[in-house]
Amino acid sequence: MKNLVFEQQINANREKVWEVLFTQDAYGKWSSAMNEGTYFEGDWSEASTMKFLDKSNNGMYNVVEKNNFPQQLSMKHLGWIMDGKxxxxxxxxxxxxxxxESNENGTLLTVKVNSLDEFVDFFRTKYPKNLELIKQLSEE
Structure with missing residues (x-):
């Protein structure tokens, strides 16, 4: 396991950044850096299961461990979804x-990923692109 940390300063308040992170339309835009056409199913409530799917009904699923609007959302990765299963x-x-985190320049978004070794390159490649898109969408 590797602990990865990604940060992005965003010139917008936390509520706006939260909206970009966790609403369907904006999520589909910034998550395209990982996989075009990705969407989620679920409501982000604590202990709920969130599914992250592509157009072929493949993806992964997580459980929401903490939802403290607009400060923190944490999830545990549980498994793959293949053909909807x-x-x-x-x-x-x-x-x-x-x-x-609110600051004088808006919001500092920090993403912490506790990653299995085989996914480290994926996160290091994709997350900086995600954060740039989140910044753009939040500052519009």
């Missing part, structure tokens, strides 16, 4: 957390 994985303590 969950396939649980033993991903140990693989997690992703979003932290939104």
């Amino acid at each position: 969950p396939e649980p994985q033993d991903w140990e303590d693989s997690t992703v957390s979003y932290f939104l």
